[in-house]
Amino acid sequence: MRNIIRYHRHSPYLIVGSFFVGIVLFAVLISFFYLPHDPYATGIATKLIAPEFEHPFGCDHEGRDVLSRVILGTRPTVLISLSGILIALVLGLIIGSIAGRVGGLIDNLLMLLSDSIMAFPGILLALVFVAVIGRGMLSIILGLGIVFAPSYARIVRSGIRQLNNREYILLARLIGVKTPRLLVVHLFPGLLPQLLPALVVGIANMALAEAALSYLGQGVQIPLPSLGNMLMEGQSYITSAPWTVIFPSLFLVMYVLGLYFISEGIRIKYGSGGTEK
Amino acid sequence: MNYFLKRTIQLICTLITVSIITFCAFYVIPGDPARVILGPDASDEQMDNLREDLGLNRSFPVRYFRWVSGALTGDLGKSLTFRQPVSELLGQKLPVTLSLAAMALLITMLISFPLGILASGRPGKFLDQLLSVLGNIFFSFPPFVLALLMTLLLGLTLKLFVAGEYISFTESVPGFLASLFFPALAVAVPKIAISQKFLRASILAEKNKEYVRAAKSRGLSDTKAMVLHIIPNSLVPIITVFTIIASEILGGSLVVEMVFNIPGISRLLITAINVRDFPLTQGIVLYLAGMTVIVYFLADILHSLVDPRIRLK
Numbered sequence: 001m002r003n004i005i006r007y008h009r010h011s012p013y014l015i016v017g018s019f020f021v022g023i024v025l026f027a028v029l030i031s032f033f034y035l036p037h038d039p040y041a042t043g044i045a046t047k048l049i050a051p052e053f054e055h056p057f058g059c060d061h062e063g064r065d066v067l068s069r070v071i072l073g074t075r076p077t078v079l080i081s082l083s084g085i086l087i088a089l090v091l092g093l094i095i096g097s098i099a100g101r102v103g104g105l106i107d108n109l110l111m112l113l114s115d116s117i118m119a120f121p122g123i124l125l126a127l128v129f130v131a132v133i134g135r136g137m138l139s140i141i142l143g144l145g146i147v148f149a150p151s152y153a154r155i156v157r158s159g160i161r162q163l164n165n166r167e168y169i170l171l172a173r174l175i176g177v178k179t180p181r182l183l184v185v186h187l188f189p190g191l192l193p194q195l196l197p198a199l200v201v202g203i204a205n206m207a208l209a210e211a212a213l214s215y216l217g218q219g220v221q222i223p224l225p226s227l228g229n230m231l232m233e234g235q236s237y238i239t240s241a242p243w244t245v246i247f248p249s250l251f252l253v254m255y256v257l258g259l260y261f262i263s264e265g266i267r268i269k270y271g272s273g274g275t276e277k
Numbered sequence: 278m279n280y281f282l283k284r285t286i287q288l289i290c291t292l293i294t295v296s297i298i299t300f301c302a303f304y305v306i307p308g309d310p311a312r313v314i315l316g317p318d319a320s321d322e323q324m325d326n327l328r329e330d331l332g333l334n335r336s337f338p339v340r341y342f343r344w345v346s347g348a349l350t351g352d353l354g355k356s357l358t359f360r361q362p363v364s365e366l367l368g369q370k371l372p373v374t375l376s377l378a379a380m381a382l383l384i385t386m387l388i389s390f391p392l393g394i395l396a397s398g399r400p401g402k403f404l405d406q407l408l409s410v411l412g413n414i415f416f417s418f419p420p421f422v423l424a425l426l427m428t429l430l431l432g433l434t435l436k437l438f439v440a441g442e443y444i445s446f447t448e449s450v451p452g453f454l455a456s457l458f459f460p461a462l463a464v465a466v467p468k469i470a471i472s473q474k475f476l477r478a479s480i481l482a483e484k485n486k487e488y489v490r491a492a493k494s495r496g497l498s499d500t501k502a503m504v505l506h507i508i509p510n511s512l513v514p515i516i517t518v519f520t521i522i523a524s525e526i527l528g529g530s531l532v533v534e535m536v537f538n539i540p541g542i543s544r545l546l547i548t549a550i551n552v553r554d555f556p557l558t559q560g561i562v563l564y565l566a567g568m569t570v571i572v573y574f575l576a577d578i579l580h581s582l583v584d585p586r587i588r589l590k
Contacts, residue, residue: 013413116294119570120562121528128562131550132302208419212532215421216547231425235536242429249422260417 011269017261024255027074037065039072039225051243058243060234070247073225076214077255080141081207085199087145088152088206095149096156097183100164111157114150123147123209130218140219144206155198159191193270197263204259211252227252280581280588288574295570296348299563300341303555344559353560358552363560366545371564372446374541377530380454380461381468382523389469393476394508400481408473416470420529424463424536431459443539460537464529468522475518479511513584520576524569 037055043063051058057066099110117125129143160183163169172186213219214228222229227248234244319327335343347353353363396408431437438459444452483489484507492502534543542561549557581587 112290112294116291116298116570119291119295119524119573120566121524121531121569123528124531124562124565127546127550128299128302128558131553131555131558204417211419212421216532216535218547218550231422235425238425238429239433242433245425245429249425252422253418256419257414257417260413264413 011265013261013268014265017258017263017265020254020258021262022258024074024078024251024258027071027251028078031071031075035068035071037068039064039068040223041065050241057247058241060230060241060244061237066230066244066247069225069230070227070251073227073230073248074251074255076137076220076224076226077207077210077228077252080137080144080210080220081203084141084144084148084206084210085203087141088148088202089199091145091149092152092156093188095153097160097187099153100157100160101179101183107157110153114153117147117150120147123212126209126213127216127218130213135218135221137220140210140213144209147209148202148206152195152198152202155194156191159194160187163187163190196270197267200259200263200266204256204263207252207255207259281578284574284577284581288570291570292567295566296345296563297341299559299566300344303559304337304340348560348563353563354556356549356557357554358549359554359557363557366557367542367560367564370540370542370545373539374527374530374534374543376446376453377457377461377464377534377539377541378523378526380457381464381526381530382519384461384465385468385472385522385526386519388465389472389476392469392473394480394503396473396477397480397484400477405477408477412470412474414470416467416474418467420464420467421532421536423466424460424533427459427463428536443537445540457539460530460533460539463536464526464533467529468526472515472518472522476511476515479514480507483507483511513580516576516580516583520573523572523576527565527569 041064043059045063047059047061047063049055049059049063055065055067057070060066060069095110095114099107120128125147126140126143129146130139133139133142169182169186172182177186210219210226211228211231214226215232217229217232220226220229222233230248231245231252234241234248238245344354351364353367355361356363356366359366392408396405399405432439438456442456444456446453489502489506492506493499497505530541531543531546533539534541535547542565546558546561548554549561577587
């Protein structure tokens with residue numbers, strides 16, 4: 001432990017980022033074992049009460065404990081962002097390696113497709129997805145996965161094209177290494193310096209997209225709490241009970257900020273310049 | 278091949294793909310639009326007649342071409358719920374969203390350019406470090422959370438604006454612009470952070486180029502070199518950054534509109550999705566995506582005019 005701290009001493013971004021993300025992940029972890037109150041229990045007596053000892057984050061318009069709901073609400077945000085990025089990464093690796101290795105017409109077509117997907121501003125395509133397959137966790141994960149895939153496909157494709165002519169790749173092909181093994185063992189590790197920061201930022205962007213979708217009422221559905229739909233519900237009471245908005249925002253911002261900081265830290269440490277979207 | 282010709286072909290291909298994606302997405306959904314319009318009590322005969330009217334029983338390519346040729350002439354069909362042409366609804370709401378996005382873009386430029394120049398002045402020193410940390414913090418603020426916090430701090434506590442108040446364009450133009458200012462600021466803040474960062478890097482890269490040293494050795498003052506050579510040249514790569522920012526601003530405005538209760542395209546889109554009004558959703562999505570593609574195209578053309586070397590790549 002001491003060695004780890006010493007090793008990271010000079011990258012405050014990594015430390016602060018890991019700390020923030022750690023808090024949120026800790027909240028997800030304890031949500032499985034312990035919640036201070038029942039997050040669904042309503043009560044007139046506790047309606048919109050301000051933060052106090054019994055309810056440190058106050059209560060919302062239905063008298064539900066905000067702390068318990070925030071702890072539970074981190075779960076969909078983290079789950080969706082992590083599994084969504086996994087789908088985006090797998091799709092990106094497949095599309096990017098086909099485009100990068102095969103080239104020619106297929107490459108052009110795949111890049112045209114990814115350009116077109118990237119043309120849809122922000123969460124618009126995710127909204128379309130939800131409109132088409134219906135709301136629910138799975139369709140958000142799938143939708144966001146597809147929306148985010150093209151940017152990774154581009155990184156993978158350009159990375160593979162750069163590495164293609166390196167001597168070690170040519171030699172590997174010369175001694176008869178098959179394409180799948182060539183990709184997984186020899187090419188993918190070489191992409192990590194560019195891919196890793198982009199992935200961490202991707203998790204953050206995905207958490208944001210999920211929160212925005214839920215805020216618009218198209219993501220995680222009430223009564224299941226998520227940081228996004230808590231903001232939607234709390235917004236009407238922002239004057240009388242700002243804590244219903246502040247605490248979910250705080251956790252969302254900690255998660256996103258933490259991830260951006262980690263990505264920035266990785267980038268500074270391993271010097272793979274250029275800021276991805 | 279001529280760069281402009283090549284880029285135009287690319288534009289057309291992308292637009293076609295975008296339209297196919299939009300059309301397919303809504304083609305595969307379960308549910309019958311005729312049923313949505315007529316409700317559950319309609320007779321089979323009524324349903325068949327309506328399907329015939331809407332062209333629903335044609336084959337996929339026929340429907341696609343009808344829709345696209347309609348879209349080109351500004352006819353996107355009728356909204357199922359509002360019983361109004363989609364293009365009319367778009368015409369009412371789109372200007373509001375576009376004004377918001379344009380204002381956000383303007384604010385981004387006005388604030389980020391001076392900050393970028395300031396940060397690049399003495400790299401690594403306190404001011405630069407401070408701007409970098411602040412930039413990283415604000416960069417990761419989701420626009421709608423920022424919008425909520427702004428409502429709380431600036432609107433309700435400091436009373437700088439009335440939360441949820443909106444003055445329409447027809448009532449008063451200054452009032453309209455004023456009511457868009459804070460929403461635009463909420464959209465702009467994360468973009469200011471990223472644009473400042475890129476501009477700083479671009480200026481620093483430009484500063485060390487040989488032509489700058491040559492100009493200085495001929496006696497050009499630092500300020501003149503900065504204003505005449507470094508800043509104009511370092512803005513060239515920023516064009517690309519701003520294209521991406523413009524597209525993200527459009528996406529960000531959608532959510533922020535909801536927070537500030539601005540009657541733009543966002544509410545229309547959410548309503549359309551909620552009531553499964555697919556002609557309307559399709560039309561909105563196609564217009565927004567199409568506009569983004571065209572903005573990218575124009576930015577590329579601008580880029581190639583400013584820096585002709587691009588055309589050779």
